[in-house]
Amino acid sequence: MTTTEAPPAEIGRARTRKEDQHLITGHSTFTDSIVLPGMVHLAMVRSPLAHATITSIDTTAARKAPGVVGVWTGRDFPEQGGLACAWPITPDMKSPVHLPVPTDTVNHVGEIVAVIAARTKAEAVDAVELVDVQYSELPVVTDLAAARDGSAPVIHGDLGTNVSATWVFDSGEAGTGGNASAAIEAARSDPDQIVVERTFRQQRLIPAYMEPRSTVCDPNGVGDQITIWSATQIPHILRTMLTLSQGIPEGKLRIIAPDVGGGFGGKLEVTPEEVATIMVARQLGKPAKYTETRSETMMAAHHGRDQIQHLTLSARKDGTITGFDVDLTANMGAYLALVGPGVPILGAFMYNAIYKIPAYRFSCTNVFTNEVMTDAYRGAGRPEATFAIERMMDELATELGMDPIEVRRRNWIRHEEFPFTTVAGLTYDSGNYEEATDKALWHFGYDDLRAEQQRRRESGDRIQLGIGTSTFTEMCGLAPSRVLGSLSYGAGGWEAASIRMLPTGVVEVVTGISPHGQGHVTGFSQIVADRLGVPFENVKILHGDTNISAKGLDTYGSRSLAVGGIAVVKAADKVIAKAKTIAAHLLEASEDDIDFAHGTFTVRGTESSVTIGDIALATFTGHNLPDGVESSLDSEAVFDPENFSFPHGTHLCAAEVDTETGKVTIRKYVAVDDVGVVINPLLVDGQVHGGLAQGIAQALYEEAQYSVDGQLTSGTFVDYLVPSAVDLPDYITDKTITPSTSNPLGVKGVGEAGTIASTPAVVNAVLDAVRQFGVADIPMPMTPARVWQAIQDGSTTAGSNSSSMGGAA
Amino acid sequence: MIPASFDYTAPTTLADALAALAQGGDDAKILAGGQSLLPVLKLRMAAPGLLIDLGKIDELRGVRREGDTIVVGAMTTHHDVIADPLVREHLSLLAKTTEQVADAQVRYRGTLGGALAHADPAGDLGAVTVALDAQMRIAGPNGTRSVPAAQFFTDYFTTALAENEILTGIAFDSFAGWGAHYEKFHTVSQAWSTVAVAAAVLVAGGTVTAARVALTNMGPTPIRARAVEAALVDGPASDDAVRAAAQAATEGTAPVDDATAPAAYRSHLARVLTGRAVLAAAG
């Protein structure tokens, strides 16, 4: 045997996605594609009111309707358990009982009040109109501030308050920094300091994934299991939570997440619809399917964001920050979602961002309203944090008359200062903010655009130009289990993988992460192909079925590569170690003399070699193995990260504002991201582009709006404006590569970066264009009407809480 | 989303369609491209018992010339309107506006007749017919009649069509040689017009000799901006003159006040966009 030439390294190659062919040629299997013999179809009767007592439900007519197999109200499900919240952020956190199908009271529009099963979906939907529900209306709460200060009626009487919990971090108390309140107080009376105080509104967003949620339950699954297909990001967590909340023994549950059409955090949930589908299927003893309509997604699936951020920053007049106080009010909606209470808390560690802030205090008060629950949405807590600090950096620059980039430079952690322990207590392993920023400025043509901006101002041009900066970081790779433990999170943060070496040369990789559009199958194949020296095509990635991938914690928080990918690497290394023993035996050499490269074991200094595929075959036959060695190369591993990873980057946005109409057009957008080692640049670009679209959409277009009586008024895509490619600019993307030192691949995570970074860059740019007219702030989304109105008013527009200017005493 | 069940018929002649409509009474509904009707049915905002599909009636489809008049069959799709050589030559305002309606998928199915019969105040095509004084050709049990566009639109989603009538075609004079522009303002490309302005002008030697201007979404129906037209005609096609004339755009309008845009903002937009539309039309 001769050593062949090294194949080109897979890591770093712009491989097109393996998973696309079956998706784009109509061979996909989404949950709604599953059809089982005897299956019934469900439709939900939903509350049209935001807060009401259910006084009666008459299902007689619906039961008699053609094709109807059964109708259930909450009382017909004595077995139902309350949906669990997995993140009790404080020991005294208040959490109302959240029945999948409530029996007495509805607390938001769209809650399920009855479930209909019929032979066809159409018959089920027809029967919905025949269920007569009588309600007695209760007062509706939609105002966060009123929910917090106690002036609104209490929604859940048994709790006695609309405040769920208040979570506080104080760097003075934690010993990670000074006392922020004291620092800010001192600044107020210090002529060399300035205090900037602002209030921002993080509007509510709807995770508009393409595939609506869908569940199929076969109560008579193979092997006496209940098999559940669901359009979910979290098959493993769903399984455990179903056991904990509904009392179904875990071993009886098999969860399959087949092809899943996007999630963005919106499918990180254990939903009332899933539980209702399972309950009906079990009561009937027949398979049941429920697929929601888009209107139901908008109305009843969880939303994201929705906070009031009150921020106080003190700084010396040279721009050096001396203290930062963050006070949040976060809207939980009517109940606590799976990880809803923890979402704003995840941000707590990120408000200090890339800056050396000596004193920091964070406080978040979670409140209930009669709106649908909030939970994870792309970035989950970190976009809110990044928005707040990056907006404040621009506000500080404005107050001091400094260049916004210069203010950031004065405060950021310098490259030579890594690893750096922040005021929030995290240790950033690596980063190079200087390089990313320099590169971004170069792509952007910063000085030229500033000059043009000046010219347009001077000539009073109808189109005014603004420049916005966002030098962001985020914490990725959720998460070190110990850190999660310290935050009272109900699970760990590890990830599992196993590798099976099949006799025909195929390498089966089983991962506990659960892809839903990201391209993990391609990226993981590249990693394994390199690690084991096998062809990319020979790697088969399996996931999303708890009987196949028995152990895992699923996909969210940009964890799949930085945690799940590392578990795969560790499993591969175990395969190599096992194979080496057998290689030594087959090559009649000492293990110490065997080298492994590009899939081949070679006796050092000789041509004598054997491939890993040969060894896989040898373990299959078992004819000639060393004594006492198991006839298998298969291996499994669990990786629990010791630290998060910290992607960062510099995003620059040039926005044109048509001062006559208020319309904003993004003229140029540069995103230089440092996501560590890049496995596949095409996938990275895809994630960045999609993330940017969502972040820009928050700045300019999207908003879930409720009327005062709790009706969702942006319940269709006619009113909830999701931008398309036509509305978005060509992005200039580039990268710097500062490998993470926290994992063997040096990777960080890229799933959320674009969303986290872009919103403040865009908002800063728009404000930079119109501050000259006396505009202090414009609430998001910065619609043409709002921008125009702000220019007219020459001051803060209605709806924004931002008014109080800070200033030197 | 599933509509309530309904019966369906697809006649091949106008006469059969009218007969079916007469028989179905107020429980029957005409189906053209379905781009507005089907969402309404799927959201169960309406539940007609019978749908009469006009898709198989050849005589309702296509663009033809009748002397000096250009007639667009009601069932001509937006896509076919845009591509039609007669439309491009004589009705460039219609072509340019239709290009801005929805997206390619919708334009392949949606029809001019359907869009006008639906009479959404934010729909773009009504303003074109009002600006160009189109005649709506209508067939009913007692024969045919013709209604000027200005009288066709009567209120939000309401037209002069009786329940037993079918819009068969839209007849236009030729506007060959006129400059035309549709200035559509919306927040994202998929969104309906917040406000839009249709303008066609004839300019000779720098002077506006004729002008047609109509507004979209400035009231329950498309609105002809006659005051603007009057101010433009015989004036210079200059930036200042046009913008001054455009100040009259809000005369007779009644814009809604909603979450997308306050009424005052819509009024402001109407003036700004009118100026832009006319200037672009004047080239």
Ligand SMILES: Cc1cc2nc3c(=O)[nH]c(=O)nc-3n(C[C@H](O)[C@H](O)[C@H](O)COP(=O)(O)OP(=O)(O)OC[C@H]3O[C@@H](n4cnc5c(N)ncnc54)[C@H](O)[C@@H]3O)c2cc1C
């Ligand atoms: C995603 C999307 C975006 C859109 N964006 C825009 C836009 O930007 N601008 C715009 O102007 N429009 C827009 N539309 C609407 C589009 O122009 C539709 O094609 C149009 O409104 C309806 O035409 P249709 O042929 O599909 O009619 P249908 O939906 O079939 O019918 C609409 C109504 O008219 C009645 N009707 C239809 N034909 C006749 C007839 N010949 N006689 C009597 N009654 C009749 C029907 O009974 C029904 O009540 C959009 C539609 C969609 C789905």
